[in-house]
Amino acid sequence: MSESTEGQAAVSHTLPALLETVRSTPVACLSNLTRKGDGEVVVKLESANPGGSLKDRAAWHIIRSAEESGLLRPGATVIESSSGNFSIALAMIGAIRGYDVIAVVDPKITPTNRSLLEAYGAQIIVVDEQDDSGSYHKTRIALANKLHAEIANSFRPDQCFNLQNGEAHYLGTAPELAEQVGASLRYVVCSVSTGGQIGGISRYFARHDPTVRVVGVDVYGSAIFGGPAHAYLVPGVGLSWTPDNIDDLSRLHSVYKVTDQQAYDMTRVLARHEGLLVGVSTGACALVALALARRCRSGERVACLAADRGERYLATAFDENWLAEKGLDSRLKTIEEMNREAASLVPWSTNPTDCANYEPTLALTLGSPTAGNPNYLPADMRKQLDHELTR
Template sequence: MSGLFGTPPKGAPDSESDDTLFDLPTEGVTGPPSVHQSPVPFQAPALATDGPTPSASSPIPPSPSPLGVNKSPLRDSTGSFDNPLFNDDGEGSGAVEITADGPGADADSSVSSHANPLFEDDEAGDDEEKILRDADIEEGVFRVDSPLTTPQLIGGTPLLDLSQYSLKAKVKIMCKCEYLNPSGSIKDRIAQHIIAQAEASGELRPGMTVVAATSGNTGAAIAMASAQRGYNYIVITNKKTSKEKIDAMKAYGGEVQVSPSGVAPDHPDHYQNIENRLVAENPATYYGVDQYNNPYNTEAYEVTLGPEIWHQTSGEVTHFIAGGSTGGTVSGTGRYLKSQNPQVRVVMADPHGSVFWDHIVNGVAADDVKVSKSWEMEGVGKDSIPGAFDVNVIDGIVRGDDEDAFAMCREVAANDGLLLGGSAGLNLHAARVLSGEVDDGSVIVTVFPDNGVKYLSKIFNDSWLESKGL
């Protein structure tokens, strides 16, 4: 076994440009806090090599699915996350149980009124087999006799076997197709959850305006959720965001502000600071999503994506790898998976230049991190350390460049007929690198946060790539 999770290989590089993989110490680490906002006491990790270099074509032929039927868990019937399939019945299902007065409680009766009769069984003691039988689930297909509402489309995404991209024939790579959520991205999970919790707490009331800073996907998800619930919205992004994503944010009928890109995190024109300013100026009428620091961001993944992955892999997942911008996906999902099996390893995928590397590997304080270079990938990497990021969950990191991510997007499009966004390309690239570093029998799971339709003017546009020197 090589250096990601074991003994570093001999001759591990010590230059910053080559430090793609690292090992975090596991001894003496206490349980993760609910939301981590400052560096933990740091021990210098051992550095390893960049790992195997992927070839231009997939080096390993496809292999049969190792996990049998990939059952998608039942979608929640209310638009919140009270999924009966994941309620712990005391027999080791390991699910997160959500009570009416807990953090996952339904927001209001207008949402719960959409409840699906499938979940209105008054008989106590329903177990998973009965739920699956009543839902008529066969071969991983979820069918109901009654129509669905839009919130019911969120989550329960398929798990796709892309093990042909593994560098080892006996290591599997599985990918959650999060682009199948109704607004087209993984961010639907947090948008619905954050707004539901804000309504339940009274922070968000009828007539108010929802305000969110975003790299694009959260903006579209917030716009969709606001449209469903009757709120006006203002989303603030920057000029790096693709035209397709800006148009999507506008399509739901609200306001989109585009700020400069590349400005310092403390600059008044930074998109996060614009959100903060608008909310501060209109405290009675504006609700700020604050996705980068909102604990319900991380919680949304802990109570949905984590249980889905655990269920769909029958508990066989050994590694979860995902990029971070808010850090919510990798923190919340990783936290749940580790609660089920502490041996699950959680790895970040991160662009070169992002501040996560210096913060985690080099121990640079959150207040002192600085971007070392720019990157073109959207929705991954960060110029500051978000409060929603839980560094205690992270076991390792794989870094990649725009070339790695975009080449992977093009490769998957040409070979498998899937259009992936840049963060998905980075995640799959990182999973491929990781596959060469782990033991045979490992099951690596990653996420495809959005698809390439949002980047036709960029990743899949040769002229744009040439203009960026890619």
């Protein structure tokens, strides 16, 4: 040990600050669920980000861009509509960078997420008015926008309409995955809500390796890819319209919808048979990945994304009483049963462009600050705009 000052070890290398660790998440393949001779299922553990989810990437990317462009100033209040991972990520970043964070949530927020937000010091506002689809997304967003208009020195990351959400995954998640999995990568499977993840990843592979097929996973009851909207249980997945972050549906190879029961079953099977304690959207995503791996040859790989950690669901997905209360079968399924379930899945659509359910005027109607603001554009779109304006 070298000594610079008596009794004190010299620091010989620099270590990253917490936010610099929002990247380079590990990948691991499933050990027990896939059959010999089929493709391999690889899970990218976005749950390993410091705030515990995929949303650290989008939140940090948006905050950093806003700091650079001057939209976000010291001491500001950051206001977002999210009952889950995105507001938890912002709360973590706010604690580091000195911003107050207001999370506009709905009554479906879990006690665990509420506690996590409070642990990071965020303020919570609950919206209990449902929107025209029976969910709370639009009423939450409208309130967040209203607060932004009223509170001086405030900033709206606006994950649903801000295209920098997808840019975070285009620049980070997708190239990491391509490098980690290599040439054997056949499919990338993503669960979808704001479309940031699948939008960025599908843009990356369309541009850099179109042989990789990007597949979306939604739940029955969500209308991202059309179909009737109704209540469902899976947290973090779904929306009542196609989000702007999926700007080109033709980049998606296919989309699947899963039931609540399938998503919860697979989540519990991943914990018990793979030792992988992850959230329910990951269960949904991994079930579709398993279905696709059954159609691949040995040596080919199907990647799926583990959006968050299972600890967030101990009082729900991993609690048999809660499952029974919600009318779900709480019997733990076997590996064979889960494989049969995977084999029975058929795509909701193999031509996602036909399922478009965009609401082009929604951002303006809800008063979103991103609408028409070039400061919120991804860097390459901003460059293109600057170029057009100076011609």
